[in-house]
Amino acid sequence: MSKPAAMPFTERALAQLTLVRFREFTREPEALFWVFIFPILLAAGLGIAFRNRPPEVLNIAAATPELARALTSEKLLHVEQLPQEEAEEKLRTGKVALVAEPGVTGAVVYAYDPTNPEGRTARMLADRAVERAAGRADPVASSDRLIDEPGSRYIDFLIPGLLGMNLMGSAMWGLGFSIVDARRKKLIKRMVATPMPRQYYLLSFILSRLVLLVLEVGVVLGFGALAFHVPVRGPVAGLAVICAMGSMLFCSLGLLTASRAQTIEAASGLMNAVMMPMWICSGVFFSAQRFPDAVQPIIRALPLTAVIDALRASLLQGAGIAQVAPQLAVMAAWMAVCFGLALKFFRWR
Amino acid sequence: MPDSGGKTPLRVRQLRKTYKDVVAVDGLDMEVHAAECFGLLGPNGAGKTTTMEICEGLTTADSGEVELLGMHWETDAPRLRQRLGIQLQETQLSDKLTVSETLRLFRSFFQQGPGVEEVIGLVQLQEKAGSRVGGLSGGQKQRLALACALVGDPDFLFLDEPTTGLDPQARRQLWELIERFKLAGRTILLTTHYMDEAERLCDRVAIVDHGKAIALGTPRELIASLGAEHLVEFSSARVPNAASLLEIEGIHDVHAENGTVRMKVSELHRAVPAVLGEMARQGIPLTELRTHSATLEDVFVTLTGRHLRDE
Numbered sequence: 001m002s003k004p005a006a007m008p009f010t011e012r013a014l015a016q017l018t019l020v021r022f023r024e025f026t027r028e029p030e031a032l033f034w035v036f037i038f039p040i041l042l043a044a045g046l047g048i049a050f051r052n053r054p055p056e057v058l059n060i061a062a063a064t065p066e067l068a069r070a071l072t073s074e075k076l077l078h079v080e081q082l083p084q085e086e087a088e089e090k091l092r093t094g095k096v097a098l099v100a101e102p103g104v105t106g107a108v109v110y111a112y113d114p115t116n117p118e119g120r121t122a123r124m125l126a127d128r129a130v131e132r133a134a135g136r137a138d139p140v141a142s143s144d145r146l147i148d149e150p151g152s153r154y155i156d157f158l159i160p161g162l163l164g165m166n167l168m169g170s171a172m173w174g175l176g177f178s179i180v181d182a183r184r185k186k187l188i189k190r191m192v193a194t195p196m197p198r199q200y201y202l203l204s205f206i207l208s209r210l211v212l213l214v215l216e217v218g219v220v221l222g223f224g225a226l227a228f229h230v231p232v233r234g235p236v237a238g239l240a241v242i243c244a245m246g247s248m249l250f251c252s253l254g255l256l257t258a259s260r261a262q263t264i265e266a267a268s269g270l271m272n273a274v275m276m277p278m279w280i281c282s283g284v285f286f287s288a289q290r291f292p293d294a295v296q297p298i299i300r301a302l303p304l305t306a307v308i309d310a311l312r313a314s315l316l317q318g319a320g321i322a323q324v325a326p327q328l329a330v331m332a333a334w335m336a337v338c339f340g341l342a343l344k345f346f347r348w349r
Numbered sequence: 350m351p352d353s354g355g356k357t358p359l360r361v362r363q364l365r366k367t368y369k370d371v372v373a374v375d376g377l378d379m380e381v382h383a384a385e386c387f388g389l390l391g392p393n394g395a396g397k398t399t400t401m402e403i404c405e406g407l408t409t410a411d412s413g414e415v416e417l418l419g420m421h422w423e424t425d426a427p428r429l430r431q432r433l434g435i436q437l438q439e440t441q442l443s444d445k446l447t448v449s450e451t452l453r454l455f456r457s458f459f460q461q462g463p464g465v466e467e468v469i470g471l472v473q474l475q476e477k478a479g480s481r482v483g484g485l486s487g488g489q490k491q492r493l494a495l496a497c498a499l500v501g502d503p504d505f506l507f508l509d510e511p512t513t514g515l516d517p518q519a520r521r522q523l524w525e526l527i528e529r530f531k532l533a534g535r536t537i538l539l540t541t542h543y544m545d546e547a548e549r550l551c552d553r554v555a556i557v558d559h560g561k562a563i564a565l566g567t568p569r570e571l572i573a574s575l576g577a578e579h580l581v582e583f584s585s586a587r588v589p590n591a592a593s594l595l596e597i598e599g600i601h602d603v604h605a606e607n608g609t610v611r612m613k614v615s616e617l618h619r620a621v622p623a624v625l626g627e628m629a630r631q632g633i634p635l636t637e638l639r640t641h642s643a644t645l646e647d648v649f650v651t652l653t654g655r656h657l658r659d660e
Contacts (some may be wrong), residue, residue, distance in 0.1 A: 016457040020446060027445040185441035193407055193437065195430035195501070196458040349407065 013196055017204035024178065025212065035170045035216055039162050040223050046285075047155040047228050058122045060098040061087035067100045067108065070133035074125050098122035100130070152316075156231070159224040160315050161284035164308035166220060167213070167243065168278065171250035172271055175205050176258040180267040189349040198348065206251045213247045221315075234314030238321045242314055245331045246307040252338035253303065259345040278304035306330035356383050358505055358536045359404060364413035366399050366560075373399040374410070375560035386527075386537040388551030390544065390645060392657050396560035397540040398438055401509050404538065405435050418504060431460055434503030436494050438510045438540075444483030448474055451482060452496055459501030472496040472526060488519025495526065506530065508539045512546060524549055542657050544645035554645065558653050571648045577601050577613035580647055581621065584609050584637040589628060597623040613643075 025031055057075075061082045062068035068081040082090065087099040091111060097119045098112040108130055112119035182188045191201060217239075224230035232239070257274055261267035281295075282288060282304035291299055299305050310327035313319035321328070359381035366374040374396045381387040389397040402408040404415055406422040406429065415422065420429050442451050452465045463471075469478050472492040477485060485493065491511060498506060511527065512520040527550055531537060541547050547554050548568045555562040556571070564571055572578070588610065591603045599616035614620045617640060628635055649657050 013457045016454045020443070020450070020454055023450065024443060024445050182443075185443075186437060186439055187441060187443065189407065190435075190437055190440040190442075190497075193405060193430075193433075193435040194455060194458040195427060195460075 014200045014204060014207070017196075017200055018207045021178070021204050021208035022211075025174065025208070031174070034173070035166070035212070036219050039166045039220050043155075043159060043162050043220070043223060044227065046158055058098075058118055058125070059096045060100065060122050060126060061090055061096045063087055063099065063101045067102065067130070070130050071100060071126055073133060074129035077122065077125055077129065098126060100126055153228075155224070155228045156316055157287075157312070158285065159220065159228070159230045160311035161308050163217065163220045163243075164246065164282070164304055164311055165279065165284045166216060167246045167307060168250045168275060168304055170212070170216060171209055171247050172254035172257065172275060174209065175251055175254035176261075176267050176271050177264065178205065179255070179258040180261050180264055183262060183347065183349075184264070186349075188347075192348045199343075202255060202343070202346075205255070206248055209247055209251055210244060213243055217243050230315070232315055233318035235320050238319070238324070239311075239314050241321055242307070242310045242324060242328070245328055245335070246303075246310075249303055249307070249331045249335040249338070252335045252342060255342035255346070256338045259342045260347050262347075278302050281305070283308055301330060303331060303334045306334075357381070358383055358418050359387075359538060360414075360416040361400070361404065362414045364400060364403060364415070365411045366396075366403060366408065367411055372560055374403070374413075377413075377557070377560060377562055379555050379562055379565070381536060381538055382553075384531075384534045384536055385552040386531050386539060386550050388547040388554040389538070389540040389557050390542070390547045390551075390554050390649070390657075391540075391557035392542055392649075392655070395557045397542075397557055398509055399560075400557070401507055401538065401540055405433065405507055406430070431501060432504045434498035434501060434506040436498040436506075436508050436511060438513070440494060442482050442490070442493060442497070445481060447479050447481055448485070448493055449478045451493065452500060455497045456500040462500050462502040465500075468496045468500050471499060473522075486519070488515050488522060491515060491519070491523060492526065495523070499530075504536065506535050506537045508537060510540055510542070512541070512543065520546070544649070544657060547645055556645070556649055556652065558649075563652055564648065568645055571645060572643045575613060575643050575647060575651060577615045578643050579614045579617045580641055580643055581612045581614050581617070581624065582609060582637075582639045583624070583628075583635050585628065585633045585635050587633050589631050589633050593627055593631070594624065597627065600624070614640075 057078050059078050059080070060071065061080050062071055063082070063084045065081055068079050071077055071079040080087075080096070084099075084101060087096070087101075088111070090096045091099050091113075097116065098110055101109045101111060103109040108127075110123050110126060112123055114120060179188070182191075188201075192198065221230070221232060225232065253274065254271075257270050258267050261270060281291060281299050282302050283299075284304075288296075288299050288305055306327040310319075310324040310331075313324050313327075317323075357380050359379075361377060361379045364374050364377040365372075377396070377400055379387070379389075389400060391397050399408060403410045404417060406426055409422075417429060418432055422429065446454070449465055449469060452468055456462060456465055456468075462468075466478075469475055472495055474489060474492055474496065477489060482490065482493065495508070495511065498508070508527065512523050515523065524546070527537070527539075531550070537550075539547075539550060551568060553565065553567050554571060556564040564574070566574070585608070588605050588608065591605060591610075594600055594603050594610075594612065597620060599620040600612050600614055602611075602613040604611045612620075612624075621638075621640065625635070646657055649655070
């Protein structure tokens with residue numbers, strides 16, 4: 001071999017290739033928007049839409065003062081005492097959910113629409129209040145523990161899902177587009193005509209993604225924590241391993257998807273075809289458990305499902321690396337298979 | 350002076366390459382001597398680029414042998430890559446990088462070579478060093494491509510259609526740069542379909558058609574092979590008697606087609622007045638008269654019956 005290069009590290013091939021990836025990314029304003037701003041907008045929108053509301057108070061009407069008095073003890077009901085005619089009118093127009101009327105010999109009659117869930121709820125609440133006012137004692141003592149703490153709301157479910165989706169999207173689009181664009185411009189062929197080691201070319205994409213990943217994860221989790229108090233319960237090291245593994249896995253999948261394509265159109269079609277099933281099935285916006293049992297093994301084996309499950313376990317349940325080992329194994333398997341196939345099929349011209 | 354690997358840095362024997370049903374290279378032979386600029390001249394689709402890419406180790410031949418700097422692609426690829434400068438046809442470098450960032454990247458692949466600033470100076474892009482590649486003109490992009498080929502201080506330079514698509518001024522500027530590298534003792538293999546480019550830059554030229562080298566020599570030798578230095582063309586209302594024209598001294602060949610008469614002429618100053626006199630004698634008025642010195646284009650036309658840029 002000839003003398004070892006006296007070049008400083010920053011001039012060496014892998015460092016230069018990785019630097020170039022950064023420059024190309026940061027000089028593309030659209031890419032910055034999709035990677036950093038878009039997930040925040042999405043999380044903010046969905047977080048506001050699905051925010052937890054205080055329990056609603058139901059409007060009901062009572063036809064007698066006695067009934068009205070008995071019913072006011074129930075905090076979840078707002079009782080109005082009205083003449084029977086007027087009360088019935090309000091029930092028909094939906095202004096009240098239920099009308100309590102005196103029946104024969106001290107009985108109570110509840111008038112409501114059984115197809116209206118508010119009516120049925122009001123019926124249960126009203127009946128309980130009336131019976132208790134009349135002296136009913138409950139044989140089993142009961143009390144309520146109300147859950148609205150961070151970690152179990154929709155936004156808590158959503159943030160890890162969005163994070164996983166973002167890891168997938170930015171790795172696959174970022175790699176896929178750059179590679180197909182370079183191939184279309186015959187730039188890959190030009191690089192291969194130099195002494196550049198080919199694996200460095202592929203590796204530079206993965207390295208630059210890993211660095212950007214820190215920012216990307218920080219932005220999404222930081223936003224979740226600041227705006228919605230979404231918890232980060234697991235050890236940071238475990239979270240870092242999950243994110244790094246996930247990102248490398250999707251980089252490999254992106255490399256494989258872009259390994260042959262010669263046009264942006266062909267590549268984006270393929271990318272969408274690969275990602276679409278995961279957007280739907282992997283539990284980004286709703287639990288993957290909702291799909292039939294028969295397809296659960298397939299859904300569990302999807303790479304995005306593994307990433308999101310591991311992220312939820314880490315962020316929400318405080319799981320460490322050991323607890324998410326099965327998901328990490330799924331990720332490692334996908335990564336190895338995709339990277340191997342990508343190297344085999346990659347079109348270097 | 351760079352080491353060019355003996356007297357014959359590039360030796361190509363019986364090269365053959367077929368794409369599906371198209372024969373791109375059909376038994377091509379050539380030898381490039383040390384420190385010469387060797388040109389492959391031929392129309393588009395003649396097999397020039399395929400030949401070049403086989404020599405550059407980017408495409409594998411179906412059969413035949415390539416010996417480059419005394420080495421072979423099958424066994425010495427990494428060592429060979431360090432010593433070659435390659436400029437491909439139609440490479441678009443990344444628009445978002447600056448000129449010096451692009452060169453720093455290419456420089457990082459080579460163990461030795463000039464510094465980035467030095468290469469920028471060589472191709473006269475100092476003022477554009479900090480500009481994005483996307484904002485360069487066609488000629489500046491082409492000079493940057495040339496710079497990328499020079500960062501490894503190559504012993505052998507491949508230039509594939511270096512001036513295609515450029516305006517005349519940019520072409521002349523690039524020619525001057527390439528001439529300077531010739532003077533520095535580098536061996537160059539160049540493809541072109543411009544005869545003036547080949548005549549100006551190349552020490553020797555192989556005329557390539559249908560994947561074969563059909564003529565080889567210095568531009569001067571090839572033109573001399575026509576047997577006459579000048580070509581005279583005229584148009585007339587009627588076609589004159591060819592036999593009477595051939596009797597004129599210095600006229601070697603008369604070819605009439607679509608009302609245009611082409612003649613190969615060795616002594617222009619005698620032949621033209623005689624032609625005019627003969628036409629007047631036959632009572633045929635001339636509508637057009639053109640004359641030019643013989644070029645490689647005429648050599649190609651004579652060999653193939655076609656023009657270099659018949660698409």
